[in-house]
Amino acid sequence: MDELRHNASHCQARPGIDDAVKLFPRQPITETDTLVKVDPGEVITINRETTMNRGQNFKLQISFRRTEDDGPVFQKQDGERFDSSITVKLNVNTKYSVFLTTRPARPVKRVVLKGEKLDVDRQKPQRSDDDCGVYHTDWSTIGQFITKSNKRIYLPIVIEMEDGSTVETKMQTKLYPEKESSHSRWGQEFHMLDLDCTQKPGQHVVDIRKELYI
Structure with missing residues (x-):
C-alpha cells in the first residue's frame, strides 16, 4: 500500500x-x-x-571597387551640409565590382542598385573559419550624369535575402567625369558601408539600427 x-x-x-x-x-x-x-x-x-519578439541581429557590409584595375574608391568629409557627413566619390561611365558581406552568414538573393536588379554570385571567405557570407556583382554608372557642384546624389540600395526579407538604404555619392582622377581618387579610401541590422520574426523589411561609412 x-x-x-x-x-x-x-x-x-x-x-x-x-x-x-x-x-x-x-x-x-x-x-x-x-x-x-x-x-x-x-x-x-x-x-x-x-x-x-526577440530580433535576429546581423551585419551587412557593402563595398565598391573599380573593376578595370581593382582600385579602391574614395570618400570625403562633407560636414553637415547634406543628409550624411560622408560622400562616396565615383566616376560616370565606369564599371564597379560590388561586394556584400553578411555576418553571420545569411543567403543573399540579389541586389538592386538605383532600380537595376543584379544577380549575385557567392564568393569564398578569406578565412575558412569565418562565419560570413560573401557575394559579388558588377554595376556600372554608364548613362548617369556628372554631379553638379555643391550637390549630392543618393544611390538607393536594396538587398533581397533568400528568405524574402529586404535591407533598404541609400548611399550619398558624387559622380565625377569618367577620366577625372585628381578629385575622385584623392582623400580617404572608402572601405565599406557598414549596416548594423535586426530582424524580428515575421518582419520583411529589416531594421537598420546603425550605419557607418568606413
Whole structure:
C-alpha cells in the first residue's frame, strides 16, 4: 500500500511545469526558444511572448571597387551640409565590382542598385573559419550624369535575402567625369558601408539600427 501511495504521488500535477504545458500545448520548439533543465517539483515561468519578439541581429557590409584595375574608391568629409557627413566619390561611365558581406552568414538573393536588379554570385571567405557570407556583382554608372557642384546624389540600395526579407538604404555619392582622377581618387579610401541590422520574426523589411561609412 505504501508503494502504491508513493507511485501515485509522482502522477500528481507538477506546479508551474504542467501549467506551462497547458498554456503552450504542443507548440514546436523554435531557434529562439530557450531550453531550461529543471529539477522535479521546481516551479518555472515561461515568457514565450518576450522570446518570440526577440530580433535576429546581423551585419551587412557593402563595398565598391573599380573593376578595370581593382582600385579602391574614395570618400570625403562633407560636414553637415547634406543628409550624411560622408560622400562616396565615383566616376560616370565606369564599371564597379560590388561586394556584400553578411555576418553571420545569411543567403543573399540579389541586389538592386538605383532600380537595376543584379544577380549575385557567392564568393569564398578569406578565412575558412569565418562565419560570413560573401557575394559579388558588377554595376556600372554608364548613362548617369556628372554631379553638379555643391550637390549630392543618393544611390538607393536594396538587398533581397533568400528568405524574402529586404535591407533598404541609400548611399550619398558624387559622380565625377569618367577620366577625372585628381578629385575622385584623392582623400580617404572608402572601405565599406557598414549596416548594423535586426530582424524580428515575421518582419520583411529589416531594421537598420546603425550605419557607418568606413
